[in-house]
Amino acid sequence: MANYVSVIQNAATGVVDYLEFSGTTLVASAAFNYGIAGFRIVADGEFNDHLGFATPAARSWDLVAQNVSNPAFPVGQLDFLFLDNHGNLIGSALSAVVPTIRGEGQFGTVPGQTGQPSSRNCRTARSTCWRSMRAGR
Numbered sequence: 001m002a003n004y005v006s007v008i009q010n011a012a013t014g015v016v017d018y019l020e021f022s023g024t025t026l027v028a029s030a031a032f033n034y035g036i037a038g039f040r041i042v043a044d045g046e047f048n049d050h051l052g053f054a055t056p057a058a059r060s061w062d063l064v065a066q067n068v069s070n071p072a073f074p075v076g077q078l079d080f081l082f083l084d085n086h087g088n089l090i091g092s093a094l095s096a097v098v099p100t101i102r103g104e105g106q107f108g109t110v111p112g113q114t115g116q117p118s119s120r121n122c123r124t125a126r127s128t129c130w131r132s133m134r135a136g137r
Helices: none
Strands: 003-010 017-021 023-032 039-045 064-069 077-083 089-097 127-134
Touching: 003 039
Parallel strands: none
Antiparallel strands: 003 017, 003 127, 017 023, 039 064, 064 077, 077 089
């Protein structure tokens, strides 16, 4: 049976929790406080090609958070969170303000561009459900 990872975010604190499942059984959980209260995780991807690793197994996936309520930053500002293979924050880059992001994917016909549409964004009173993916991605 394949393992899957779901990522949830506490809407009040911004804490991101990676939940690993084997089928429907929770087998592991790892919570990280990236200091993004008021920001919502809106996308994931490999945004900085960590150290030029050539194989997907050696790469780690980064997160994109968008400000929705933190008064210290403009609403709509993006924060690219660069992570290592263990989910630890190794860098961050703030962008300009952009309209609300509702998902990620391939939006053009640029040669070599790949993407996977994500329409799995959902919200509850206490957490933001962000994206499910295969473990070890």
